[in-house]
Amino acid sequence: MSNEKNVLVLGGTVFLSQTIAEHAVKRGHRVTVASRGASGEPPEGAEFVKIDRSTGEGLDALRGRRFDAVFDVARIPALVGPVLDALAEATAHWSFISTISVYKHFDKMSDELHDPTAPDSADPALEAYGASKVACENLVRERLGDKAFITRPGLIVGPGDRNDRLGYWPLRFAEGGEVLAPGPRERPVQWIDVDDYAAFLLDAADTGESGTVDAIGQQKAFGAFVDEVGDALVEHGVIKETPEVTWVPQEFLLEQGVNPWSGPDSLGMWVPTPDYDGFQTRPTDPAVAAGFKASPLSDTVKRWWDANAEAPQLKAGLTRQKEGEVLAAWHGRPVGEGLADLDAQRPFAVPQAETPAYDG
Ligand SMILES: NC(=O)c1ccc[n+]([C@@H]2O[C@H](COP(=O)([O-])OP(=O)(O)OC[C@H]3O[C@@H](n4cnc5c(N)ncnc54)[C@H](OP(=O)(O)O)[C@@H]3O)[C@@H](O)[C@H]2O)c1
Known part of the structure; x- marks a missing residue:
């Protein structure tokens, strides 16, 4: 967007929506952040408007206002309809952040969607997440x-990621010693960098982008992902060399309670196969066609490190003790028993879509 647009971020107190608001402030927009103020702080430079989307009068502070661009991260249709009633007419561009959980089949690439929940559903259950987002999308x-x-x-x-799926890996490498990883190295992994995503959404509001696209930033084999995290930390002076990584098959990890x-006892970014093969291989091209630019993974890792360097602390992931126990069990498994590495026999195909380098 050119300067001095009137931007509303619904949310803005945590991770993605907070990052969108931060970027919007940096771009020189007049930014309003509207939420209950319960999850965190709005970014400096944004106007904070206290609302509660779950009550009738909770939106009064926004009524009558006009915006060039609105960004919304809501998950529940009952919170989306009233905001649209209050603001849709007076807004030039509306960006709704959904999820690939709207797709019904995770085990294969398919665009079939969940049946939506009712448009006034207030069901917060995780099991309803995909269906609720379909209903939210439809309302928008x-x-x-x-x-x-x-x-x-x-x-x-x-x-800012409270799940710290990526953060597990730099922190783990920084601790040194033998590192447990979810085999095989060819396992696919995909992600989107929060800063790239925020920049993409603001650019899209600027150009009046419309329609519905997957927002997948990059895809790699897990082995390449882990290697690049290590290389980024070496380049950044955090470690001298990447520690030894031991790739253990999924079946063994699951058996051992990894x-x-x-969350607790997890290996971040590992998504199980074959149940979620489709979840790790969504196409990147639609986002690129809509203007998305991906940072190199090394930049994401360095930014994550710098944001956490003062008090690096894992919010999720495997403890060193648990990791040591699993590695000991793996190395000590009876010879000849050789747990079949079903993963290794799978014909993984990581799409090699080109994503242009981020140019700032
Ligand atoms: N994290 C992932 O890997 C991932 C993956 C796929 C999709 N997504 C989607 O990406 C988005 C992430 O958004 P996010 O990082 O900003 O986190 P979020 O947890 O979705 O943030 C929700 C925001 O809404 C506000 N809010 C919640 N209830 C409210 C209410 N009753 N009234 C007013 N405001 C309310 C919260 O602030 P207060 O609590 O302060 O009110 C918070 O700022 C979501 O749409 C999520 O579904 C995330």
Whole structure:
């Protein structure tokens, strides 16, 4: 957007929506951040408007205002309809952040969507997440038409991520010693950098982008991902060399109580196969065609490190003790028993879509 646009970020107190607001402030826009103020702080330079989307009068502070661009991260249709009633008419461009969880099948590439929940559903259950986002998307599309831009991210990573899926790896490497990784190296992994995503959404509002696209930043084999995290830390002077990495098959990890995704006892960014093969291989081209530019992974890692360097502390992931136990069990498994590495026999195909380098 050119300077001095009137931007509203619904949310703005945590991770992605906070990053969108920060970037908007840096670009010189007049930025309003509207939320309850319960999850965190709005960025410096933004006007904070206290709202509560779950009550009828909770939106009064926004009524009658006009915006050039609105960004919304809501997950629940009952919180989306009333905001549209209050602001859709008076907004030039509406960016809704959805998710690839809207797709019904995770085990294969398919564009079939979940059946939406009711448009006034207030169900906060995680099991309803995909169906709720479909309903939210529909509400936005119905009200905004070609003024709506709907993006569906997969795993979002970078500074401020409360799940710290990516953060597990730099912190783990910095600790040294033998590192446990989810085999095989060819396992696909995909993500979008939070700063790249925020820049993309602001650019899209500027150019009046409309429609619905997946917001996948990059895809790599897990082995290349881990190597590049190590190389970035060496380049950044955090470690002298990447520690030894031991790739252990998924079946063994699951048997030992190591979790995929994120949270306690997890290996961050590991998404289980074959149940989620489709989740790790969504196309990157639609976002690129809409103007997305990906930072090199090394930049994401360095930015994450710098944001956490003062008090590096894992918010999620495997403890060193648990990791040591699993590695000991792996190295001590009976010879000849040779747990079949089913992963290694899978014909992984990581799409090699070109993503242009981020040019600032
Ligand atoms: N993280 C991932 O890897 C991932 C993957 C796929 C998709 N996504 C999507 O990406 C987006 C992430 O958004 P985010 O990082 O900004 O986190 P978020 O947790 O979705 O943030 C929600 C925001 O809404 C505000 N809010 C919640 N309830 C409210 C209410 N009743 N009234 C007013 N405001 C309310 C919160 O602030 P207060 O609590 O201060 O009110 C917060 O700022 C979401 O749309 C998510 O579905 C994330």
